[in-house]
Amino acid sequence: MSATGLQNATPDTRQIVVETLREEVNVWLFVVKTLIAFFLTGWLAMRLDLPAPSTAMLTTVIVANRQSGMVLAKSFYRAIGTLAGATAAIAIVAAFPQERDLFLLALSLWIGVCAGGATLYRNFKSYAFVLGGYTAAIVAIPVIDNPPGVFDSSWARISEVLLGLMVSGLVNDIVFPSRMRDVLRRAAREQFAGFVGFVRDSTGGSIARDTMEKAHLRFVRAAVTLEDLRSSVIFEDAEARARSNHLRLFNQRFMAASTSFQSLHHLINRLKRAQRDLAADTLIRLYAPIGEALDAPIEAGAAARVLLPRLVSARDTMRASVPGLRASLSDSQDVRDFDTGASLLTRFVDELHGYVDAAASLQTPRVIAGSAERVRFDRGNDFLGAGLATFRTTLTMLVLGAFWIYSAWPLGSSAMLLATVFAGLFATIPNPTRVTWQVMLGYLSGMAVGFICEFLLLTQVDGYGLLVVCVAPFLALGLVMMMTQRLAFYGLGWAMGFAYILSLKNVQVYDPAHFINDAIAQVVGLGAAAVSFVVIPPAIGSAWLRRRQLARLRGQVALAAEAPLPGLRHRFESVNYDLVSQVVAQTQPGSADSRSLIAWALAVHETGRALIELRHDMARGDVPPTLRPYLDDALRTLARFYEKPDAAGYLLARDAVATAIASVGEHEGVAHLLEHLHLVRMALLDGESVLAAYMPDASLTKDIAHAS
Amino acid sequence: MPREIALGDALVPGLLVFFVLALLLLWLLDGIAGRLGLYRLVWHPPLFRLAVFVCVFGAFALFMF
Numbered sequence: 001m002s003a004t005g006l007q008n009a010t011p012d013t014r015q016i017v018v019e020t021l022r023e024e025v026n027v028w029l030f031v032v033k034t035l036i037a038f039f040l041t042g043w044l045a046m047r048l049d050l051p052a053p054s055t056a057m058l059t060t061v062i063v064a065n066r067q068s069g070m071v072l073a074k075s076f077y078r079a080i081g082t083l084a085g086a087t088a089a090i091a092i093v094a095a096f097p098q099e100r101d102l103f104l105l106a107l108s109l110w111i112g113v114c115a116g117g118a119t120l121y122r123n124f125k126s127y128a129f130v131l132g133g134y135t136a137a138i139v140a141i142p143v144i145d146n147p148p149g150v151f152d153s154s155w156a157r158i159s160e161v162l163l164g165l166m167v168s169g170l171v172n173d174i175v176f177p178s179r180m181r182d183v184l185r186r187a188a189r190e191q192f193a194g195f196v197g198f199v200r201d202s203t204g205g206s207i208a209r210d211t212m213e214k215a216h217l218r219f220v221r222a223a224v225t226l227e228d229l230r231s232s233v234i235f236e237d238a239e240a241r242a243r244s245n246h247l248r249l250f251n252q253r254f255m256a257a258s259t260s261f262q263s264l265h266h267l268i269n270r271l272k273r274a275q276r277d278l279a280a281d282t283l284i285r286l287y288a289p290i291g292e293a294l295d296a297p298i299e300a301g302a303a304a305r306v307l308l309p310r311l312v313s314a315r316d317t318m319r320a321s322v323p324g325l326r327a328s329l330s331d332s333q334d335v336r337d338f339d340t341g342a343s344l345l346t347r348f349v350d351e352l353h354g355y356v357d358a359a360a361s362l363q364t365p366r367v368i369a370g371s372a373e374r375v376r377f378d379r380g381n382d383f384l385g386a387g388l389a390t391f392r393t394t395l396t397m398l399v400l401g402a403f404w405i406y407s408a409w410p411l412g413s414s415a416m417l418l419a420t421v422f423a424g425l426f427a428t429i430p431n432p433t434r435v436t437w438q439v440m441l442g443y444l445s446g447m448a449v450g451f452i453c454e455f456l457l458l459t460q461v462d463g464y465g466l467l468v469v470c471v472a473p474f475l476a477l478g479l480v481m482m483m484t485q486r487l488a489f490y491g492l493g494w495a496m497g498f499a500y501i502l503s504l505k506n507v508q509v510y511d512p513a514h515f516i517n518d519a520i521a522q523v524v525g526l527g528a529a530a531v532s533f534v535v536i537p538p539a540i541g542s543a544w545l546r547r548r549q550l551a552r553l554r555g556q557v558a559l560a561a562e563a564p565l566p567g568l569r570h571r572f573e574s575v576n577y578d579l580v581s582q583v584v585a586q587t588q589p590g591s592a593d594s595r596s597l598i599a600w601a602l603a604v605h606e607t608g609r610a611l612i613e614l615r616h617d618m619a620r621g622d623v624p625p626t627l628r629p630y631l632d633d634a635l636r637t638l639a640r641f642y643e644k645p646d647a648a649g650y651l652l653a654r655d656a657v658a659t660a661i662a663s664v665g666e667h668e669g670v671a672h673l674l675e676h677l678h679l680v681r682m683a684l685l686d687g688e689s690v691l692a693a694y695m696p697d698a699s700l701t702k703d704i705a706h707a708s
Numbered sequence: 709m710p711r712e713i714a715l716g717d718a719l720v721p722g723l724l725v726f727f728v729l730a731l732l733l734l735w736l737l738d739g740i741a742g743r744l745g746l747y748r749l750v751w752h753p754p755l756f757r758l759a760v761f762v763c764v765f766g767a768f769a770l771f772m773f
Contacts, residue, residue, distance in 0.1 A: 151718050159724050173754040242743045 037168035059164030081128035085135025097147035104401035112394030116386040130424035224581040250358040255573040257351040289314040304359035396532040411521035418525030436530040442493025450501040557642035560608035599690035614676035634660040650694035730765040
C-alpha cells in the first residue's frame, strides 16, 4: 500500500528543521497568549477594583490550553460550574450560618459530589463539576466567620472567575487562533477516506482476524474522537454548531456501517475456515461491484456526492446478480449461507449509502437547517467509580476540616481550598498519585521562585508595566514546562504555585511571615490530596473497573435482546463504542487485557446487531404465535449467556438458537428471520472468537457445517 | 460609578448582570449568524464577534446611566 511506502521514506533534513521550528513556534505562541491573558486579566481586575485580582489571574493559568476551541469550550463549562458553585455556597452558608460542623459536612459533601460528577465525563463537562466544587469552597470558606458576607464574597468570586475566563477565551480566539474546526474537518475527512478505502481494498477476499481487530480499534477511535471534537468545536464555531446534528448522524451511520461490514467479513472468514470456499467466493463475487463503485479519488472536495450515484447503480447491479449467483450454487447449505450473506450485504450497502449521503450533506457549503434526524451519542458511564471519587473527596475534606477545627490553624482554609482544587482536577486521570506528587514539587519550586520575585524584585519597582516585566519571565518558565511532555505537570504546579502565592492586588502587601505560612498551608493541602489518592485509589485504570466495564460491554447483548426498540440501534452502537474506547485508553496496546477486550467487543457487536435486526423484523411482520416462544427463548438465553458467560449457559444458548432455527423452518413466510438467526448461530460457533473458551470439545468444522 | 441592581433585595453589581445578559444575547446572535452562514462574509470571525459583543455590552451599559 502507498501508506507504508510513505512511512519508510526518510524525511530530509530541511523537513526535520521545519517541523522542529513549527513545534517551537507553537510552544512560544502558547506562552505569549497565556501571558497576555494573565496580565490583561490582572490589569482589568485592578481597574475594576475587584477585591482579589489574583483569583482572576490564577483562572487564566488553569484554563490555558493550546487549542482555542478548547479554551472556549472549557470556559463555557467553567462559567456554568462557577455559577452553580456560587449558588451552592450561598445555600450552604444560609443553611448553617452558626454551625461550623454541619457547614463543613455540607460543603464536603457538595465538593465530593462535584468530584464524582467530574469522573463521569471525558470532555470539558467534567470541568464544570470541578469548578462547581472549587467555587463553592472559595466563596464559602473565607466567610465562615462572617456569614452575611457571603453575597459580597460570591459576587466578587464570580466576577473574578468570569473575567479570567472571558479574557483568556478572547485572547485565544483572536490572537493567532489554532482552530479545532480544522482538526474536526480533518478527522471527519480521514474517517471517511479511511473507511471507504478499507472497504474498497478488502473486496478482494477475506481479511485476517488480526487486520480486522486493528481496523475495529481504528474505527472505534475515529468515532469517539469525532464525537469528542464535535462537543468542543460547537463552542468555537457557530457554523459547526449549526451542523452539529449532521455530524452526529454521520458518526452514527459510520458506526452502523462498520459493524455490518465486520459481520460480513467474519461470515466470509468462517466459511473459508470451514472449507466452504464455493459459498465464500460467490459472496465475494456478489460484493465486487461495491468495490468498483468506491474506486474513485476521494480526496477531492465534492467527493462524497460523486460516490452516491455510483453506489446506487452498484446496489442495482448487485440485486440483479443475486438470483443468478444463487442459482449457480447447488448445495442447500451453500444456498442458505449465501442468503445470509446476501441479506447482510444488502444491509451493509444501505448503511454505506446512508453514510456517504451524510458525508455529502456535510460537504455542501450551505447549512441545510433542520433536515437532520436527531440522534444522541450515549455514553457508557460507570456510576460506582464516580461514587468512589465522591467518597474519597468528601473524606479528604472532612479530615482536613476536622484538623482545621481542632488545631485552630489560621490558614486551614487555605489548605482546604487547594485540596479541593486538586482532588477534583485529578480525579479523572489514570495515575493521580504520581501526578499530584509532580505538581507538588512544581508548586514548591513555583512558590520558592515567587518568594524571590515578590521580596527581591517587586519591592524595587513601581507601576503595572514594571510588574509585568518582573513577573513574566518566572511565569513563562512554568508555561514552557507545561508544554513539554515530561515536565507538563511540574510546569502546571510551578505556574499555579507562582501565580497563587504572589497574590497580586491593588495595594500589594509584603508580609514574609504570612507568605511562608500560606506556602506551608498550600503544601499541606496538596499533600492531603496526594495522600487521599493513595488511601482510596481511583477506579480509573484499575483492573476492577476494567472488569466492570467488560461486564457492561457483554451486558450490551442483553440490552440488544431486551430493551425497547425505538432508538435502540444508535444507543447500542454508541454505548459500545464509548465503552471500548474507554477501556482501550486505559490498557496497554497488545496486552492480554486489551486483546480479550477487543475479542469480546467483536463478538458483542456482531451478535448484538444481529439480535436488534431480528427484533426489528419480528416487530415489523406477523410472527406466528407458535413460533414466538422459541424466538423469545433464544433471545433470553443469549442475553443470560453474555451477562454471565459459562459453559452451561453456552450450551443453553446454542441449543435455543438451533431450536429457533428449526422452528422457523417449520413455518411459512418467516424465512427473513432465518438470516439473522444464522448469523447469531455462526458467531456462537466461531472457534476463533472469544466464545471458544466455553465450547465443549467438538469438531469445529462439523459444528459450522451443522449450523449452516 | 458602580450602580447596583437589587435581585431579591440582594445588591448585585449592575455591570455583572448586564455582562451576563450581553453574553446570552451574543450567544443567540452568534447562533443565528452561524445558521445563515453570515460568518463567511467576514474576514476575521472572532474579531467580528468581539466587536458585536462590545456593541451589545456598550448598548446595555447605557441602561445604567
